[in-house]
Amino acid sequence: MDIPDSPVSPAIPAVPAVRVFRDGDLLAHTTALRSVYADAFCAPPWNEDEEKAVEFGERLPVNVRRPGFIAVLAFAGSDLLGFATAWTTPTPFPTDRCYPQAAAGLGPERTAAWLCGAREIDELAVLPGARGTGLAGELLAAVTEDAPDGRSWLLTSVRSTRAMSFYRGRGWAQATHPSPDGEGIVVFLGPRHPARALAPQPL
Numbered sequence: 736m737d738i739p740d741s742p743v744s745p746a747i748p749a750v751p752a753v754r755v756f757r758d759g760d761l762l763a764h765t766t767a768l769r770s771v772y773a774d775a776f777c778a779p780p781w782n783e784d785e786e787k788a789v790e791f792g793e794r795l796p797v798n799v800r801r802p803g804f805i806a807v808l809a810f811a812g813s814d815l816l817g818f819a820t821a822w823t824t825p826t827p828f829p830t831d832r833c834y835p836q837a838a839a840g841l842g843p844e845r846t847a848a849w850l851c852g853a854r855e856i857d858e859l860a861v862l863p864g865a866r867g868t869g870l871a872g873e874l875l876a877a878v879t880e881d882a883p884d885g886r887s888w889l890l891t892s893v894r895s896t897r898a899m900s901f902y903r904g905r906g907w908a909q910a911t912h913p914s915p916d917g918e919g920i921v922v923f924l925g926p927r928h929p930a931r932a933l934a935p936q937p938l
Contacts, residue, residue, distance in 0.1 A: 751809040751816055751870060753877060759799050761806050765792050767815035768808075775860035780894035791858070798822065803854060807877040809861070809870055817861030817870055819878035821887070826851040833890055836920040840911030849910070849930045850922075853886035854879060872905055885927025893919045910934040 761768075773788035775781075798804060803823030809816045828838055828846050838846045856878060861871045879887040891898045893913050899921065903909065906926035912935070913919025924931045 751811055751865075753873070754808050754810065755877070756799075756806040756808065757804060759796070761799055761808075762795060764808065764815065765795055768792065768795070768818055771815055771818060771860050771862060772858065774862060780892065798857070803883075805854075805878055807874050809865075809874060816865050817859075817874055819859045819874040820857045821854050821878045822857065823883075824850050824853055824855040824888075833920045836913075837890055837911065837922050840913065840920070840922060845910075845930075849886075849924065849928070850888055852883065853888050853928070854882035854925075856887065856889035859889075871901065875905060879925055879927075882925065882927070884929065885925065887925030887928060889923050889925075890920050891923065893921050908932075908934045912937040 769788050769792040772791045773783075773785060776783040776787065777785075798820065799806075801822040802825070803821075805822070806818060806820045808818045826847070828834060828851055837850070841849065856875070859871060859875055859878075861874070865871070888910075889902070889907075891902065893899070899909075902923045907923040908926075908928070908931040910922040910924050910930075911920075913921065924934055
């Protein structure tokens with residue numbers, strides 16, 4: 736979850752307007768969400784193409800129906816500056832996308848105890864003009880504020896040292912430790928997650 740440079744972004748107000756969505760009303764902003772997503776993930780280390788942004792937009796109608804779904808959007812007037820989306824991780828733990836790597840890193844018992852039923856951050860992205868303003872941190876805090884029992888978690892790639900540093904700097908605890916020279920997936924536990932102190936340390 737990283738936010739590379741983009742050539743165009745609106746001026747960033749001192750206090751962006753933040754809106755919370757928990758249902759299909761979010762879909763009215765699909766085009767803007769897809770645009771921010773494309774700007775955030777088209778550059779290294781993600782290198783995602785426009786097709787990936789289209790796929791993100793196509794997943795939204797499914798995602799808004801997930802149990803515990805929440806999205807937090809920040810606006811400057813009518814311009815979207817950034818967003819965060821999350822939902823409740825189901826039981827049993829999913830086996831698609833990058834979930835198997837998370838489960839392999841934690842093991843089945845910790846995966847079930849720490850991640851299932853917790854709030855899972857799916858995406859976090861802000862426009863480059865908002866970098867350094869604290870907006871990404873505000874979105875992350877807002878989307879996890881009412882996580883059940885403080886249990887929130889996310890996945891990111893070890894390839895993005897900036898994303899890794901961002902989460903550590905906001906009190907997130909790294910719970911899996913793939914080789915820093917590889918392309919592994921990293922699990923982070925939120926600042927109020929009751930298992931954060933139990934997260935294994937690197938060898």
